Amino acid sequence: MEEAQNHIYIPEEEAARNANKERFVIANVNDVAQQLKQMAKAALVDELMIGGFSP
Incomplete structure (x- = not known):
């Protein structure tokens, strides 16, 4: 993280x-x-798609 x-x-x-x-x-x-679970709950979904990006 640093x-x-x-x-x-x-x-x-x-x-x-x-x-x-x-x-x-x-x-x-x-x-x-925890944040992803909260986002999913707020969006009323049971799955999230996570992606990365590169310049």
Whole structure:
């Protein structure tokens, strides 16, 4: 997590990060699991699709 916190974003990455900030879930494994469960419950779904992206 420290590496991610210290990452220096290029302008395009920063723009994408800011545009999608509310959609990111970044934390330790337990907090991520809890946040994803809450998101699924709020969306009234029983499955979530998780994807990564690369520039």
